[in-house]
Amino acid sequence: MAALELVKPATGFAPPEPRPPRRLGLSQRLSRWDVKVSPYLYISPFFVLFGLTGLFPLAYTAVVSVYDWNLLGGQGEFVGWQNYADVLGQAIFWKSLGNTLSIFVLSAVPQVIIAITLAALLDQNLRNATFWRMGVLVPYVVAPIAVSLIFGRLFADQFGLINELLGTVGLDPIGWHQDRLASHVAIATMVNYRWTGYNALIFLAAMQVVPRDLYEAATIDGAGPLRQFFSVTVPQIRSTIIFVVITATLGCLQIFDEPRLFDAAGLGGADRQWMTTVLYMYDVAWGNQRDFGRAAAVAWMLFVLVLAIGLVNFLLSQRIASSGRRAPRVRRSVTRRMLADARSATAATTNTTSTTDRRDS
Incomplete structure (x- = not known):
């Protein structure tokens, strides 16, 4: 009987004592640091170069904008916001701002529409598809000076090819260098010529990764090519559309080459009818004023x-991209109650399991 009592298993269960944490060696620490730090080291060259070529000039321009700074004398006295007030008080600044916004609308909007349409056509089963896809990139390779010189001759007032074609159909010639809206159309045409093919290739790359099963399902449902484009292609490439729209906006608002080379003087016309804000800044810094402080103020504005x-x-x-059917909103109180119920159920299951294990032991 005593022997049987000796071999009787104990009803209680004592958890094992926790082991003291083991100290990591130097190699293990270096390995952990490598996993945590190496990704930041890989991307650091870009941010270092961006800080030197982007952030530092931006901060330095802000300093220059509050001083009376000229080309010969350098830094003068501190004037504070006077440079900004002087620029805002000039009518030519507001005119250049209006010209910039007008050219932006005439170039960015048609550019995105034509680019996505061209990309949809290039996404079809075409013969020599590589040739056509690379052909749309040729205008982007051409130098801006060459594009401006060629289009400056095409839109010439006296001997331009556009006016010659208008004369053949009985229309009066247009003063491309005299009329304000006509000059904006001509400059926007140059911008669209250069950048439409580039944006079309970006859209084409996005369209290439759209699953073809979606098009097959749409075809089975009876959707035509136009319906497939608006119901399948456009929703699938919304993020790319956002990217192209933002880059086109930034580029068109900083336009300089095309209006600078549209005529021989390069000052935006006799009445500054196509002078953009960047061209106005260039004229303030390197023109008759030679005032770097005001030019820096224009740059910051x-x-x-x-x-x-x-x-x-x-x-x-983002709102357009996220439009559509949304999931119903859930209140925080409901979420907290659901989490509390889940934790209670988990705790009850754990207690039941531990009790069963003790009984079995």
């Missing part, structure tokens, strides 16, 4: 304008 328009554009694009 343009930066704020581009940032504001880009932010509004991004928010609108």
Whole structure:
């Protein structure tokens, strides 16, 4: 009987004592640091170069904008916000701002529409597809000076090819270098010529990764090519559309080459009818005024304008991209109650399991 009592298993269960944490060696610490730090080291060259070529000039321009700074004398006395007030008081600044916004609308909107349409055509089963896809990139390779010189001759007032073609159909010639809206159309045409093919290839790359099963299902459901484009293609490439719209907005608001080379003088016309804000800044810094302080103030106001328009554009694009059927909103109180119920059920299951294990032992 005593022997039987000796071999009787104990009803209680004592948990094992926790082991003291083992100290990591130097090699293990280096391995952990490598996993945590190496990704930041890989991307650090970009941010270092961006800080030197982007953030530092931006901060230095802000310092220059509050001083009376000229080309010969250098830094003068501190004037604070006077440079900004002087720029805002000039009518030519507001005219250049209106010209910039007008050219932006005439170039960015048609550019995105034509680019996505061209990409949809290139996404079809075409013969020599590689040739056509690379052909749309040729205008982007051409130098901006060459594009401006060629289009400057095409849109010439006296001997331009466009006016010659208008004369053959009985229309009066257009003063491309005299009329304000006509000059904006001509400059926007140059911008669209250069950047439409580039954006079309971006859209094409996004369309190539759209699952073909979606098109097959749409075809079975009876959807035509146009319906498939708006119901399948556009929703699948919304993020790419947002990217292209934002980059096109930033580029068109900073346009300089095309209006600078549209005529021989390069000052935006006799009445500054196509002078953009960047061209106005260039004229303030290197023209008759030679005032770097005011030019820096123009640069910072343009930066704020581009940032504001880009932010509004991004928010609108995000809203369009996220439009559609949304899941119903759940209150925080409901979420907390569901979590509490789940924790209680888990605790009850754990207690039941431990009790059963003790009984079996």
